[in-house]
Amino acid sequence: MDVHIPPVIEGDPLRVSASGYVTWKQCPERAAARYRGIFGKPSRPGFKGTLAHQIFRRHLTKGPISEEEFSQACREEIGSSGLSQQMGELGLRPSDVREIIGEVQSLYRRFVAFPEDGFEGAEVELSYETEPDLELYGRIDAVYRPEEGGHRLVDWKTGELGDPNDQLLFYGLLWALAKGELPVEVVAVSVATGERFERGPERADLERVADEVADLVNAMRRSWAEGSELERRAGPWCRYCPILEECPEGQAAEALLG
Known part of the structure; x- marks a missing residue:
């Protein structure tokens, strides 16, 4: 090729x-x-997405995760990765983590329906x-x-x-x-x-x-x-941009897009 x-x-x-x-x-x-x-700061959607990807990988490489084992599997994935640090940075409480695990479980139920x-x-x-x-x-x-x-x-x-x-x-x-x-x-x-x-x-x-x-x-x-800057382009991606505070183009896009 x-x-x-x-x-x-x-x-x-x-x-x-x-x-x-x-x-x-x-x-x-x-x-x-x-x-x-x-880089941008950690976000709750990003935390959930990363955890979901780790659960998908676990399913594909180790087999299905039962309903009873799901919460523990999620906690194991959190504990063995950078997600444990993100929990502190996001200020997640135990109730927040339980809610996120529930959301990931809903995604997992959809995921297992895909052919392998x-x-x-x-x-x-x-x-x-x-x-x-x-x-x-x-x-x-x-x-x-x-x-x-x-x-x-x-x-x-x-x-x-x-x-x-x-x-x-x-x-x-x-x-x-x-x-x-x-x-x-x-x-x-x-x-x-x-x-x-x-x-x-x-x-x-x-x-x-x-x-x-x-x-x-x-x-x-x-x-x-x-030592020069590159072009700045505004768009929906500006919302999570780490340099938004110093970017007039991004701030204008955020104000327009709400």
Whole structure:
């Protein structure tokens, strides 16, 4: 599979993830903030989503979780991950945690109805070093091998489906680079609503994403070398932006979108 990242300017080491790529397409300066280590504060929806993903992985790798065991399984997942620290940061009380576990259990009841035929792996981590100082990496929620061959990459959403196209194509590019083959399908499924987005990525799709990844790298390295800011773009993503307080564009978008 002859897809590659175009040559980029030399500079500081850079790791590009799916979330970093999607953030850059939304707002380059917000992506730059991520690379400076500035992230948004933990949120209750984020806590619930992370816990749900860990429960989905547990189901796929260890088997079904009974109604009686569900609460304990959630508490084990919280205790063995960064979620335990987030509990304190969010100020969650025991009653809040019980409520969140109930919400995750509702999602799990929907999740178990999805077919598992051809399942190969959960939370599959991939990385690809295109040159010594540039690495692409990502974690795919689930990988399946359909009967007709190839691989299907699946991303679970615990809220609304949104527009997952850029994220999925990044995973498709990363899979092609790391595995030497195109995935036959990239899929996003909202466990909450049942919405589904799927496409069979073509080489032209992945070449476009590869070009955009190179643009991201060049923009970041120029910004770091010059000490300059990147373009700010307002949109619904501004609500949880960690640099909202210093961004007039984002504040205007928030006021408009409510």
